[in-house]
Amino acid sequence: xxxxxxxxxxxxxxxxxxxxxxxxxxxxxxxxxxxxxxxxxxxxxxxxxxxxxxxxxxxxxxxxxxxxxxxxxxxxxxxxxxxxxxxxxxxxxxxxxxxxxxxxxxxxxxxxxxxxxxxxxxxxxxxxxxxxxxxxxxxxxxxxxxxxxxxxxxxxxxxxxxxxxxxxxxxxxxxxx
Amino acid sequence: xxxxxxxxxxxxxxxxxxxxxxxxxxxxxxxxxxxxxxxxxxxxxxxxxxxxxxxxxxxxxxxxxxxxxxxxxxxxxxxxxxxxxxxxxxxxxxxxxxxxxxxxxxxxxxxxxxxxxxxxxxxxxxxxxxxxxxxxxxxxxxxxxxxxxxxxxxxxxxxxxxxxxxxxxxxxxxxxxxxxxxxxxxxxxxxxxxxxxxxxxxxxxxxxxxxxxxxxxxxxxxxxxxxxxxxxxxxxxxxxxxxxxxxxxxxxxxxxxxxxxxxxxxxxxxxxxxxxxxxxxxxxxxxxxxxxxxxxxxxxxxxxxxxxxxxxxxxxxxxxxxxxxxxxxxxxxxxxxxxxxxxxxxxxxxxxxxxxxxxxxxxxxxxxxxxxxxxxxxxxxxxxxxxxxxxxxxxxxxxxxxxxxxxxxxxxxxxxxxxxxxxxxxxxxxxxxxxxxxxxxxxxxxxxxxxxxxxxxxxxxxxxxxxxxxxxxxxxxxxxxxxxxxxxxxxxxxxxxxxxxxxxxxxxxxxxxxxxxxxxxxxxxxxxxxxxxx
Numbered sequence: 001x002x003x004x005x006x007x008x009x010x011x012x013x014x015x016x017x018x019x020x021x022x023x024x025x026x027x028x029x030x031x032x033x034x035x036x037x038x039x040x041x042x043x044x045x046x047x048x049x050x051x052x053x054x055x056x057x058x059x060x061x062x063x064x065x066x067x068x069x070x071x072x073x074x075x076x077x078x079x080x081x082x083x084x085x086x087x088x089x090x091x092x093x094x095x096x097x098x099x100x101x102x103x104x105x106x107x108x109x110x111x112x113x114x115x116x117x118x119x120x121x122x123x124x125x126x127x128x129x130x131x132x133x134x135x136x137x138x139x140x141x142x143x144x145x146x147x148x149x150x151x152x153x154x155x156x157x158x159x160x161x162x163x164x165x166x167x168x169x170x171x172x173x174x175x176x177x
Numbered sequence: 178x179x180x181x182x183x184x185x186x187x188x189x190x191x192x193x194x195x196x197x198x199x200x201x202x203x204x205x206x207x208x209x210x211x212x213x214x215x216x217x218x219x220x221x222x223x224x225x226x227x228x229x230x231x232x233x234x235x236x237x238x239x240x241x242x243x244x245x246x247x248x249x250x251x252x253x254x255x256x257x258x259x260x261x262x263x264x265x266x267x268x269x270x271x272x273x274x275x276x277x278x279x280x281x282x283x284x285x286x287x288x289x290x291x292x293x294x295x296x297x298x299x300x301x302x303x304x305x306x307x308x309x310x311x312x313x314x315x316x317x318x319x320x321x322x323x324x325x326x327x328x329x330x331x332x333x334x335x336x337x338x339x340x341x342x343x344x345x346x347x348x349x350x351x352x353x354x355x356x357x358x359x360x361x362x363x364x365x366x367x368x369x370x371x372x373x374x375x376x377x378x379x380x381x382x383x384x385x386x387x388x389x390x391x392x393x394x395x396x397x398x399x400x401x402x403x404x405x406x407x408x409x410x411x412x413x414x415x416x417x418x419x420x421x422x423x424x425x426x427x428x429x430x431x432x433x434x435x436x437x438x439x440x441x442x443x444x445x446x447x448x449x450x451x452x453x454x455x456x457x458x459x460x461x462x463x464x465x466x467x468x469x470x471x472x473x474x475x476x477x478x479x480x481x482x483x484x485x486x487x488x489x490x491x492x493x494x495x496x497x498x499x500x501x502x503x504x505x506x507x508x509x510x511x512x513x514x515x516x517x518x519x520x521x522x523x524x525x526x527x528x529x530x531x532x533x534x535x536x537x538x539x540x541x542x543x544x545x546x547x548x549x550x551x552x553x554x555x556x557x558x559x560x561x562x563x564x565x566x567x568x569x570x571x572x573x574x575x576x577x578x579x580x581x582x583x584x585x586x587x588x589x590x591x592x593x594x595x596x597x598x599x600x601x602x603x604x605x606x607x608x609x610x611x612x613x614x615x616x617x618x619x620x621x622x623x624x625x626x627x628x629x630x631x632x633x634x635x636x637x638x639x640x641x642x643x644x645x646x647x648x649x650x651x652x653x654x655x656x657x658x659x660x661x662x663x664x665x666x667x668x669x670x671x672x673x674x675x676x677x678x679x680x681x682x683x684x685x686x687x688x689x690x691x692x693x694x695x696x697x698x699x700x701x702x703x704x705x706x707x708x709x710x711x
Contacts, residue, residue, distance in 0.1 A: 040710075040711065041710060041711075050628070054627070054628070058626065084589075085588075085589040085591060086591055087591070097581075097585045097589070098585065098589055100585065
């Protein structure tokens with residue numbers, strides 16, 4: 001279904017924040033905000049859910065820990081038992097302290113890479129993918145607020161535009177997507 | 178807003194103090210002398226010896242009483258103690274002890290150390306009382322029933338009674354008492370010192386977020402004299418030979434003779450009493466002067482305002498960090514590491530410092546939550562609490578990292594003179610040693626990791642309380658193995674003294690908070706801090 005999207009452009013992040021507060025106060029649902037830098041405090045205003053990237057990071061880290069432990073157990077204890085630190089015990093648990101640094105590094109490696117790749121995939125910003133921001137100026141010094149018409153069916157399109165225009169915008173544009 | 182100590186808070190702190198004091202005094206009467214136990218290889222004979230040159234104040238009557246007590250205790254469990262060839266074995270036992278005290282320093286250091294206090298000059302002349310026993314079950318109905326199929330457990334049971342102080346001799350030297358005084362004095366001194374450090378760090382980095390809670394830092398910091406006095410009492414008692422915490426304070430180790438200690442002699446350029454006292458007084462003096470002036474400037478800032486005092490504290494904060502960087506390591510060497518004077522570790526100072534820091538952050542977190550729950554300081558919002566929670570989380574990692582770095586490198590290289598420190602802790606304190614590490618590391622890591630947890634008061638209070646005790650236990654494990662070896666207990670004395678100190682500390686902290694407004698009036702970043710939000 002074709003949807004109409006209103007893009008309102010601001011040249012100051014504080015004006016945008018105040019505008020978003022007013023609109024949300026009236027019951028408008030703001031879909032997204034494009035900005036050259038993170039605007040502190042905008043998330044709770046427009047109702048962006050907390051990122052779950054942290055949970056992902058934990059799971060990737062756990063995967064890394066497990067992989068490293070199983071790997072080391074196979075390499076150093078089972079397949080080719082090693083005499084570690086002059087203690088030929090050939091036991092995983094007794095040699096564990098010497099494996100901790102590697103396990104730790106591998107945990108960090110998995111968590112960091114997993115997180116980065118997830119982030120790029122989820123935001124659809126893998127290298128070579130087309131940019132999704134509505135206006136290239138949002139990577140410079142302008143801020144754009146995105147309001148979807150069919151998410152705000154309680155207002156007519158005209159009312160919506162009028163309300164947005166009151167919030168100190170510098171440009172407004174409506175597009176079909 | 179002015180803070181007043183509520184009558185309930187007064188009641189709670191005084192109850193802590195009184196209960197602690199009673200338990201502590203009661204615990205002092207349960208202190209027992211160290212009795213060395215050794216099982217024969219076939220497990221049929223147990224040799225007990227009482228090293229007279231360790232704490233030579235027990236009389237022969239007490240030794241005989243101990244023997245009678247053990248015999249009576251055995252009888253009530255249907256065991257009869259026999260002394261196989263009392264005379265011949267006594268001589269053999271004596272020879273064995275000779276061997277022990279001439280052991281090399283590398284592997285028997287803790288042993289050597291605990292015994293290393295000459296007392297009254299009868300060292301080497303009076304033979305160590307030694308008692309070798311065997312035992313068998315009394316052939317009555319009850320006896321046969323109680324020990325049926327468990328005959329091999331008889332000797333280990335007897336050994337455990339002596340090791341676990343079910344039967345023993347009173348300790349007139351109060352070794353446990355003095356060790357506990359050092360533990361608690363250092364732990365609570367460290368909390369104040371950590372707050373002072375963080376206050377200086379806050380100024381030196383020109384941080385804004387914490388401006389509303391700086392008075393809490395000041396309150397904790399100003400309890401510094403309390404810990405300092407306790408530490409000085411312990412050191413003074415050591416210097417006067419009232420306690421034997423520091424083996425290097427023993428003069429007889431410095432002159433050629435039976436108890437000459439070459440390692441300590443070579444270290445005596447640094448580890449000698451005059452220089453130790455100069456260093457101690459300089460550390461404490463510098464800390465107290467900085468704490469005094471930070472408080473003075475902070476109060477004056479309330480009246481005058483302006484940036485002049487702020488930038489003065491900024492510069493002095495940076496200066497303090499320079500002193501602290503050196504002193505925090507050195508005081509750990511002098512006060513804690515020199516208990517095991519034969520041993521050394523280069524990162525010991527940072528390890529101790531991280532423990533100090535986290536204890537301070539926990540104390541600050543608890544004070545914040547307490548004040549806020551009583552309706553004070555409405556300016557503190559969830560973001561401030563979240564930030565202090567982050568510190569607790571982060572420093573837990575720092576502490577664990579340093580603990581593990583120290584342990585792993587020494588464990589891996591396995592050099593006798595280094596590994597002895599951990600050998601002692603693993604042989605005698607295994608459960609406490611690894612348990613403390615596991616709790617202090619895993620608990621905050623798993624439960625404080627998520628953002629929501631750091632904003633949930635109940636989780637913060639529970640975890641902070643547990644790792645607060647955990648870090649007390651960490652100090653306990655730094656001190657006890659070096660001072661009373663495997664003769665340790667966690668009983669009324671330990672718990673009582675901890676509660677006593679906690680009560681005094683909290684009371685002094687609350688009293689400090691009453692002496693100035695809870696929020697600084699003219700801190701230039703106050704507004705930023707009030708609106709701190711993320």
